[in-house]
Amino acid sequence: MAGEDACGPETHAHESSGITKGDRKTEIMSVLIYPDTIKSSSSFCGRAARIFADKSYHSTSMRDISRATNVSLAGLYHYCKSKEELLFLIQDNCFGRVLERLEERLRRRSTIRLAMLTIFIENHLSFFAANMAEMKVLSHEAESLQGDLHAHVSGKKDKYTKLASRILREIDSDSSLKQAVDLTVATYALFGMMNWISQLV
Numbered sequence: 001m002a003g004e005d006a007c008g009p010e011t012h013a014h015e016s017s018g019i020t021k022g023d024r025k026t027e028i029m030s031v032l033i034y035p036d037t038i039k040s041s042s043s044f045c046g047r048a049a050r051i052f053a054d055k056s057y058h059s060t061s062m063r064d065i066s067r068a069t070n071v072s073l074a075g076l077y078h079y080c081k082s083k084e085e086l087l088f089l090i091q092d093n094c095f096g097r098v099l100e101r102l103e104e105r106l107r108r109r110s111t112i113r114l115a116m117l118t119i120f121i122e123n124h125l126s127f128f129a130a131n132m133a134e135m136k137v138l139s140h141e142a143e144s145l146q147g148d149l150h151a152h153v154s155g156k157k158d159k160y161t162k163l164a165s166r167i168l169r170e171i172d173s174d175s176s177l178k179q180a181v182d183l184t185v186a187t188y189a190l191f192g193m194m195n196w197i198s199q200l201v
Contacts, residue, residue: 097127
């Protein structure tokens with residue numbers, strides 16, 4: 001299902017944009033580095049995500065986003081050059097927040113393997129249950145980003161997925177079961193079950 005790719009393992013490859021590493025860093029940093037502007041606001045990203053979730057990314061105009069966020073069209077273009085840049089900010093913000101919250105909870109609470117899995121699942125479900133529009137955008141618009149913006153978000157997605165796989169691997173190593181678990185299958189199954197909540201939107 002789409003949700004498995006959106007908030008878990010990557011299933012599609014994007015072709016290289018052909019630009020240099022220096023150009024890549026400049027492109028991404030030009031989006032990510034900003035002062036205290038609308039782009040640093042999770043509430044702004046949430047409102048923009050809701051309009052994308054309701055109308056779909058390709059059917060939404062910058063004017064629609066301006067109305068939904070109560071930001072003037074001129075102001076919106078000042079901080080976001082395009083819809084794709086805004087979509088990137090939503091996805092990057094979302095993965096950044098869920099990862100930061102998860103890592104903090106894992107540091108504070110437990111090193112017991114099953115407890116770590118419980119924390120991972122609870123963190124994922126509670127975060128996305130509270131941010132269903134963002135989850136729908138991640139599910140339905142996972143392939144709408146291109147080039148280096150896609151690669152940057154995919155890096156965070158990959159980090160999140162590998163964290164889940166590591167927890168499952170450690171549980172498997174502690175298990176008394178004689179037959180080893182296919183960690184790829186187990187990871188996809190875990191995200192598939194958790195991401196089913198996106199069908200409630």
